[in-house]
Amino acid sequence: MRARAKSRFSLNQWTTKRWSVAEAVDGCVRHGVEAIGLWRQDVAAQGLKETVELVADAGLRVSSLCRGGFLTSGDPQALDDNRRAIDEAAELDAACLVMVVGGLPGVVPGRPLGAISRDLPAARERVAEALAVLAPYAGERGVRLALEPLHPMYCADRAVLSTLGQALDLAESHPPEQVGVVVDTFHVWWDPNVLEQIARASGRIASYQVCDFLSPLPADVLLGRGVMGEGVIDFTPLTEAVAAAGYPGDIEVEIFNAEVWAADPDEILARVRSSFAELIGE
Amino acid sequence: MRARAKSRFSLNQWTTKRWSVAEAVDGCVRHGVEAIGLWRQDVAAQGLKETVELVADAGLRVSSLCRGGFLTSGDPQALDDNRRAIDEAAELDAACLVMVVGGLPGVVPGRPLGAISRDLPAARERVAEALAVLAPYAGERGVRLALEPLHPMYCADRAVLSTLGQALDLAESHPPEQVGVVVDTFHVWWDPNVLEQIARASGRIASYQVCDFLSPLPADVLLGRGVMGEGVIDFTPLTEAVAAAGYPGDIEVEIFNAEVWAADPDEILARVRSSFAELIGE
Numbered sequence: 162m163r164a165r166a167k168s169r170f171s172l173n174q175w176t177t178k179r180w181s182v183a184e185a186v187d188g189c190v191r192h193g194v195e196a197i198g199l200w201r202q203d204v205a206a207q208g209l210k211e212t213v214e215l216v217a218d219a220g221l222r223v224s225s226l227c228r229g230g231f232l233t234s235g236d237p238q239a240l241d242d243n244r245r246a247i248d249e250a251a252e253l254d255a256a257c258l259v260m261v262v263g264g265l266p267g268v269v270p271g272r273p274l275g276a277i278s279r280d281l282p283a284a285r286e287r288v289a290e291a292l293a294v295l296a297p298y299a300g301e302r303g304v305r306l307a308l309e310p311l312h313p314m315y316c317a318d319r320a321v322l323s324t325l326g327q328a329l330d331l332a333e334s335h336p337p338e339q340v341g342v343v344v345d346t347f348h349v350w351w352d353p354n355v356l357e358q359i360a361r362a363s364g365r366i367a368s369y370q371v372c373d374f375l376s377p378l379p380a381d382v383l384l385g386r387g388v389m390g391e392g393v394i395d396f397t398p399l400t401e402a403v404a405a406a407g408y409p410g411d412i413e414v415e416i417f418n419a420e421v422w423a424a425d426p427d428e429i430l431a432r433v434r435s436s437f438a439e440l441i442g443e
Numbered sequence: 444m445r446a447r448a449k450s451r452f453s454l455n456q457w458t459t460k461r462w463s464v465a466e467a468v469d470g471c472v473r474h475g476v477e478a479i480g481l482w483r484q485d486v487a488a489q490g491l492k493e494t495v496e497l498v499a500d501a502g503l504r505v506s507s508l509c510r511g512g513f514l515t516s517g518d519p520q521a522l523d524d525n526r527r528a529i530d531e532a533a534e535l536d537a538a539c540l541v542m543v544v545g546g547l548p549g550v551v552p553g554r555p556l557g558a559i560s561r562d563l564p565a566a567r568e569r570v571a572e573a574l575a576v577l578a579p580y581a582g583e584r585g586v587r588l589a590l591e592p593l594h595p596m597y598c599a600d601r602a603v604l605s606t607l608g609q610a611l612d613l614a615e616s617h618p619p620e621q622v623g624v625v626v627d628t629f630h631v632w633w634d635p636n637v638l639e640q641i642a643r644a645s646g647r648i649a650s651y652q653v654c655d656f657l658s659p660l661p662a663d664v665l666l667g668r669g670v671m672g673e674g675v676i677d678f679t680p681l682t683e684a685v686a687a688a689g690y691p692g693d694i695e696v697e698i699f700n701a702e703v704w705a706a707d708p709d710e711i712l713a714r715v716r717s718s719f720a721e722l723i724g725e
Contacts, residue, residue, distance in 0.1 A: 264658075265675055271659050279677035281632075314596040316633035317658040317675040327635045351563075351598035353609045376546075376599040377553050380662035393547055393599040395561035 170437050171196035171224040173370065173415035174203055177426035182207035184426070186215045192430050196222040196411040198370075199253065201246060213252055224411035225307065225343075225368050226255040232291035233263035233284040233321060243295050250304045256410055257307035257367035258299070259343055262288045262320050270318040270383070284321045289331055292340065300339040307367035308332055309343035312351075314382055325349055325358040332365055341367030344403055345415070347374050347386050350394045359402040366408040371396065371441055372416045379419065386417045389436040396440045412441060452719050453478035453506040455652065455697035456485055459708035464489035466708070468497045474712050478504040478693040480652075481535065483528060495534055506693035507589065507625075507650050508537040514573035515545035515566040515603060525577050532586045538692055539589035539649035540581070541625055544570045546600040552665070553600075566603045571613055574622065582621040589649035590614055591625035594633075596664055607631055607640040614647055623649030626685055627697070629656050629668050632676045641684040648690040653678065653723055654698045661701065668699045671718040678722045694723060 172194050174185045182203050189197055197216070204212045204226070216223060229246040232239055250258040264270075265284055267277035278284065292306070299306050308328040311320035322328050325342060332340040342365050349355045351374075359366075373392030378385040389396060400412075414433045421429055437443075454476050456467045464485050471479055479498065486494045486508070498505055511528040514521055532540040546552075547566055549559035560566065574588070581588050590610040593602035604610050607624060614622040624647050631637045633656075641648075655674030660667040671678060682694075696715045703711055719725075 268658055268675060274658060274673075274675070277675065279675055281677065285635075312596065313594060313633040314660065314664070317656065323633050324635060351595040351605050353567075353606060374599065376550055376556060378596065378664055382596070382660055382664060391556075393550060393556070393559065393561055395563065 168193070168195050168443055169410070169412045170194060170434060170443070171198055171222070171411035171413040172430065173198035173225070173227070173413045174200050175227070176414055176416045176421065176433060177429055178422045180426050182212050183215055186219045186221060188426060188430055189221055190219050191427075192434065194430070194434075195220075196224040196413075198225040198227060198413045198415065199223060199255070200227045201249060204249065204253070209249055209252055216253065222411060223253045223255040224413050226250040226253055226258050228259040228261050229295075229306070230261040230320075231263035232288050234266050235287050240291060240294060243291070244298055247295065247299045247302055247304045251302040255304070257305045257341060259307050259309050259368065261309055261311065262322050264316065264318040264321060268318045281316075281321060288321065289334070292331065292335065296335040296339040300336065305338060305367050306340045307343045308340065309345060310348055312348045324352055324354070325362060326354060329358065329362055329365060337364050341365045343368040343370060344399070345370040346394050346396060346399055347372050350374055350399065356398060356402045359399070359406050363406040366403060366406055366410075368410065368413060369403050369408055370413045370415045371437070372414060384417050384419050386415070388416060388418075388421065388433055389414075389440045400441055412437075450475070450477050450725055451692070451694045452476060452716060452725070453480055453504070453693035453695040454712065455480035455507070455509070455695045456482050457509075458696055458698045458703065458715060459711055460704045462708050464494050465497055468501045468503060470708060470712055471503055472501050473709075474716065476712070476716070477502075478506040478695075480507040480509060480695045480697065481505060481537070482509045483531060486531065486535070491531055491534055498535065504693060505535045505537040506695050507539050507541050508532040508535055510541040510543050511588070512543040512602075513545035514570050516548050517569050522573060522576060525573070526580055529577065529581045529584055529586045533584040537586070539587045539623060541589050541591050541650060543591055543593065544602050544604050546598065546603060550600045563598075563603060570603065571616070574613065574617065578617040578621040582618065587620060587649050588622045589625045590622065591627060592630055594630045606634055606636070607644060608636060611640065611644055611647060619646050623647045625650045625652060626681070627652040628676050628678060628681055629654050632656060632681065638680060638684045641681070641688050645688040648685060648688055648692075650692065650695060651685050651690055652695045652697045653719070654696060657700075666699050666701050668697070670698060670700075670703065670715055671696075671722045682723055694719075
């Protein structure tokens with residue numbers, strides 16, 4: 162049984178991307194942060210067992226492990242890799258494994274198009290098929306998969322799930338303890354149905370992630386995530402809807418942003434905590 | 444009564460952006476193109492009366508006038524400007540006036556954020572209010588307003604209407620001959636509900652615009668529109684759905700793209716006609 166949270170603020174590790182897992186854990190302790198969202202490649206670099214120990218010794222909750230997914234290719238290796246991700250999430254006692262489901266088969270983020278499939282419904286169907294295999298596997302290990310709808314500008318290269326409604330349609334074939342959804346303000350703020358869909362997601366919200374949406378977007382749209390208050394999102398209705406839907410978990414700040422990544426991580430952590438206290442809650 | 448189209452291909456003038464109205468009209472005649480989509484600023488540069496004459500002498504249909512809109516500020520001058528746009532569309536006998544409804548109040552495309560409103564529902568409400576004023580004005584002049592949902596990546600700075608469903612919700616308060624919608628492949632291809640919404644749009648489709656969605660997106664996401672076949676869109680289901688919904692009008696090729704704009708407009712026109720014949724129809 163986990164201790165009741167005093168603070169629901171969680172540091173997604175890539176907000177302070179220059180920090181290793183050990184440094185990020187130290188940073189959390191130094192700043193009184195109780196939860197952390199980890200990335201698989203950083204966990205691998207630190208070592209899974211060492212990460213488990215570091216997190217336990219620091220008394221941190223692991224609010225998410227990022228990420229599984231990329232299921233649209235139909236490649237059996239993708240399933241194996243996701244099983245490994247689930248095993249890692251179990252070891253880390255992560256509240257969920259974030260699933261970025263993948264784009265159109267053959268499309269590689271940031272690379273010129275080669276041979277691709279343009280069959281979007283088929284790509285979505287492959288996600289459903291893969292999920293039918295992975296959800297029971299996750300369930301057996303006590304891991305919750307968290308389907309993340311990504312902003313529609315990533316539909317081709319990262320996620321053929323673009324709306325919370327779509328993610329819920331897919332999740333609802335599975336028990337809520339096996340498959341939930343991520344509500345990430347950056348990805349869903351524009352959706353005219355977002356508040357209804359957050360209400361519908363009651364019992365399915367596995368992660369609430371916050372950051373702002375920058376305008377204008379930077380040259381690399383992946384880095385269009387800003388510190389809360391520096392973009393265009395009105396956080397209050399979204400945060401209130403997530404609360405009304407009964408989500409009790411940590412709230413992760415996840416910012417991909419060249420300026421943020423170039424700055425001193427301690428300063429960034431202080432800055433996002435302050436912005437979080439002002440715009441999200443404590 | 445207009446002559447029955449032999450070819451439904453229409454050149455949106457900004458596909459050959461270096462051409463003035465006169466040059467684009469000449470280009471259409473030279474290439475056997477029967478319809479053109481015009482832009483207000485280019486029409487103004489050519490002169491409205493002269494444009495009317497040029498188009499009539501060439502026997503071209505005007506498939507759209509781009510564009511009215513930017514209605515979210517609540518500024519009364521915006522209504523006046525839209526009334527002028529409606530008057531121009533009437534003079535040009537344009538099949539519709541394309542409406543890009545505007546983003547969050549205060550957000551200027553391409554400019555750093557200053558004082559803005561983040562109240563997205565309120566911005567949408569202002570569009571509905573402005574439309575209640577403009578639709579009857581357009582109706583009196585035989586002009587059809589065409590609400591264009593823009594890709595959600597433009598929600599903050601260009602259009603708080605992001606889906607065809609949203610545009611139809613708004614259009615349905617008005618007679619179909621006064622308010623229709625634009626189906627633009629670039630903006631809607633990702634939408635999980637797009638085919639149902641195109642079917643729902645029967646009788647409301649005022650314009651069908653085609654271009655591809657590039658991946659990766661260029662640094663300026665406004666220029667992410669590609670020649671059909673060079674991006675990620677599967678055009679056939681969209682074109683078939685638009686046909687099944689009974690849309691009888693021209694199909695406009697509208698490409699904003701730095702490489703396309705830098706090339707010889709005659710070559711571009713030949714290239715997009717060829718791509719159109721292959722992927723869209725004739």
